[in-house]
Amino acid sequence: MTAASILEVTDLSKSFGGVEAVRKCSFTIEQGSITGLIGSNGAGKSTTVNLLSGFQRADSGEVRFAGESIMGRPPHQVAARGLIRTFQTAREWGSLSVMENMLVAARAMGRDAAWRSLFRPRRIATAERDDREAARGILADLGLVALRDDRAGELSGGQKRLLEFARIVMARPQLALLDEPLSGVNPVLVARISHAIEYLRQSGITLVIVEHNLTFVEQACDTAIVMALGTVIASGTMNALRKDPAVLDAYLGVDTSALGVDTSA
């Protein structure tokens, strides 16, 4: 593999009962890229995200993140190494304020141990002040700073998504897996989400975006990985994928028009 790859997935497999949700799935993510992960329903995209982030345990295969194996590690350890994921719903901490959501998302560095709050109050206070400062900057960039004292549960669907992106920037991961970032977002706000994704990239975060909206993937992503029946069938730029017979086959009758393919040709 090239030195610039941040995530290397080799022969990842997972079965539920007799169903092979993911089988011998392999791909590589380049550092600093934005990669779309596409495929029809049941292709194994969400399971792959769950396996990579540690929320489900793979049956076999190997995942190397930033040069280290993260197979079998629980989700919080995967996240602590710099791989953060989102979910199909926004999953904000609803009764916490927007600012508090940012502070929880920030790297803890052991700061949230109870004894530290009791015996190192000044050090905690300094660190908190820096975190709040950084959080205000990020919230301002994403247009949420005026809402920072509101409870996150009271935000609109689109604002919750933006808060999710803000939390990711706050956590400063190396790689973020965005699981359907457009679900639950008013189409009018799609442009703002695109802007937010560009903002994540500028913050130096490598992105993998699972998405159904292929127009969006084409706009936002450098390359895409196509999954079908639990495995990777093709990868490359969207232009190249349009001509790939395996991709056409997998998508035929499902969503051909979205790929912009003229099937009569």
Next chain:
Amino acid sequence: MIDYLVSVLTLVSIFAILAIGLNVQWGWTGMLNLTYITFVAVGAYVSAGLDVGPPIYAGQQTYILSLSLPFPVAALGGTLAAGAAGALIGAIALRRLRADYFAIVTLSLGLVVYQVVAQNLGLFGGQVGMFGIPQPFANNLPFSPEEYTFFYLGLCLFALACVYLLARHLYRSPFGRTLRAIRDDEVAAQAFARPVFWFKLRAFILGSLIAGFGGALLAHFVGAFNPAGWTPGETFLLYTAIFLGGTGNNLGAILGVFLFTGVISEATRNFIPMIPGNPDANEALRGVVGGLIIILVLRFRPQGILPEPRDKDTDRDKDNNASASLPVAPATPQLT
């Protein structure tokens, strides 16, 4: 009358301490511990066992321990014993169980411990319980028995103030904030690198420590402790107080105990005439009122009288003039 008020206030301040501990577990972290009172009992029994002396006359009940230690050591021992029990139970029950199964495990655990203690005379006096628990510091202070009740009230109020300030500090700290995030969405907390199990365990131990401390104060206030004092129903009385005062709000827990234990329960005890031939009716009425309060609060004001405080972020550079933030006024009840 004044004796009665002092006694009620002492009990209210001890129960307020207990409610704060339960609030750490339920209000902050969302762990439904249905046997909180068991950890209170651990603190009460162990602290009493540490400072009750050996039998003076032949035939008197002997308890295990019987170490005649001074009260501060005994109270600390009771507190730590409850914390250790919390660590043990939490380590087993919190690891893999979903919230509702965790609640079932705590409930059954409480019933088991209750039977073991109640049936085992040699352990803590069985059903009869322990008595002759010494009054803290009484031998070193020149107080008459009447004056001593005031002293003990002061001691309990001081203890309540300490526990409250500790809880307030931790609630706002990164530790407390992480607990509240886990309560709101523990999957998201995991995705942001928080080891959920360890945080829950620490919150469970913290709540158990407070329970044990309150239990030590309770046993030494009453002077005796037996299984009738820690029936499973007692836990529900504390939950009622927390729901009423405001789930998650430490001040709310104190207010809820004052209103429910101090005012409503005492009213059913004293100001409603006894029904002849039904000596248990008033006690039962207390449970009915408690259940009714939970239903009404959850229906009409689920956040309780005092809602959770909200973080106010002030930017010193920009909001120099606006930074004198006003305290949030309690919202008016909304009948939706």
